[in-house]
Amino acid sequence: MAARAAGHHVVIATGAGLTTGLGLETWPIGAANAPFSRGGTAAERAAFFASSAARRTEDLLPRAEAWRPDLIVSDTAEVAGAVAAAATGARHVVHGLGIMPPMVLWNAYALHLDGLLARWGLLSTSVDAARDVTYLDVCPPTLRRQGERIWTNTLDLRPTTVSRGTAPPMRALPHRNTVLARPQSPADAAAILSALRNQPINLLLEADPSSFGPQPANVLIATNFPDAEVLPHCAALISSGGPGVLLPALGHGLPQLILSTEPTAPPEGEITHAGAALTAATPVPAAAEQAVRTHLPRLVEDPDFASAAAWIQVEIAAMSSPEAIVRALTTEGVPALR
Template identity: 40%
Template sequence: MFGHVNPILPLVLAARDAGHDVVVATGADVIAHLEARTEGRGVTTWTVGPSHREAGGGPGTNWLSYFAESARSRAADLVPRAVDWKPDLVVSEDTELAGPVAAAVTGARQVVHGIGIMPPIQVWGALGPILDELFERFGTSGDHRAATYLELCPPSLRRPPAGASAAERIWPDAVPLRPVAGAPAPGERLPAAVNALPYEQTVHVTLGTVFHDNRNVLHTAIAALSALPVNVVATVGPDVDPTGFGRQPAHVLLAPYLPHTLLLPRCAAVVSQGGAGIMFGTFAHGLPHLVLPQGGDQFMNAEAIELAGAGLALHPAEVTGAAVADGVTRLLEEPAFATAAATVRTELAAMPTAGAVLRALTS
């Protein structure tokens, strides 16, 4: 999934800039996206394991089962190629279980790359047995929890705020790493219509690239915000025709996708599903956030954002047009939200860069 690949790209590019040989292994449906963002940088890609849909991804997915089951076929593809390639360092994101096996089989150093808030240790009860099974299948063993963990989450958003004790974390050995939104692909631009929007303030609305199929939530949010004196820029999801949402007023712009690194600097607030990518991107610009969590880690993220005072959340049963309009109005008019969001932005800016962390990992 895009939200599991994009967070790792800064480290990938830092490794190439430092002269290392780099291979990125991922599902077939993310390869083109990955290659577009590493074009000309000498990054090799391997297609391994199932696509998102083949793995059962979609509305109503049991995500722990999704990560566990997809790891079996991914490991079958990845481990033999890793044995031939002989890596020194294997980096896998925190829901990916084939990478630890490849590291153990090849004797490489294992690093776990966070993609959001570190999952609670209770998740390990579901994923740990699958990893043990994979270790046994490939005739190896390992202590996954002893891996170095690259933690993208700033202190204000950790569970509980400011972090937990080592015993309460899946990975006690954690190193901070600043999350960075991916650069636009070559030639990517915002549509000219963005410059023609009439109001001073702009609100971005998105449900990301996994939960965008929940059209009712998007319809509700877009309709509610179109009644406010703000510009509304909504992304409705890959391969989705925006005309299916009906005719919109002049201050509402819909598109399948827009690069956040170009759009968010123009915004005053964000309404989203609360995935890690949009959460960190929003706070990197010091913007308050209304979260409409749909699944996965989004409920955890919504809680963290509210506890930090940097936004509000509406759970599925609470999402009405009036509630969305009221939430965004509060974010724009009550300065405490922007102040808390600015605090998170300062924390993010103080975290080490991918280049600095890479040097520490390879020294």
């Protein structure tokens, strides 16, 4: 959106059947996205995304070669972007999605990328060259992984979201603290509601309102609560911990309760994310309900969590805005976007 506002021609290439909802030109590439499980080894995760990259590359390359973009931005899980950049000579930029993946994951991706480059006759492009590109790092410094980094040529990009729609009427809520819940599934939504609807806390629950009956005055249910309208009024966030949800909330200084289905998630509430979150393993909805009942009061009442989140908020505020990044990529030695 920042690039379009600056007068550049922007195209989004995404899975067949998907749209951005932002009014941008969209190219459908590859098959419709298949469900993804967060579990498995690094190699298995890499294989999940890379297995469909060949089909996406087949759709993307003819369009990209005809359009001749000056800059291609792809995320850390998308090897088709690197192939398209090599084929067209476009400058390639990798957009981070959260914490930069570990080297073990890059090694798995590199095998698939090398195969695709060979398949398309791009033998003059080495896999190592894909590590020399600019990386837009949306992860605040405190949360970054230690050890060798895949990409060392980085620009810090403030994590933001684009608000869609409008919030439902925010009637006067009866309690001092308000919590926003973004559950991973309808079952988790029901579990969170059961845990909090009769507690002295206001709950903003993102779910299908038609799935639930009348609620007490402290509960609002809507399919979407735009960040800009609700996060400044919240004391905490409940979610599954995905970076697209977690980082914008930390940008507002919100401590978080993460209900994780990861195989390696802690069995009990564990302080994570530099002290700004509590994480609990919730393989079933009953575990999610118990985790909310047990850990949310501590998260809201202990000021140490808010202090840790506030420190990360300061770090995020110091990161470059999307507008500044667009200027850097288009005026400081990088070819302009179309």
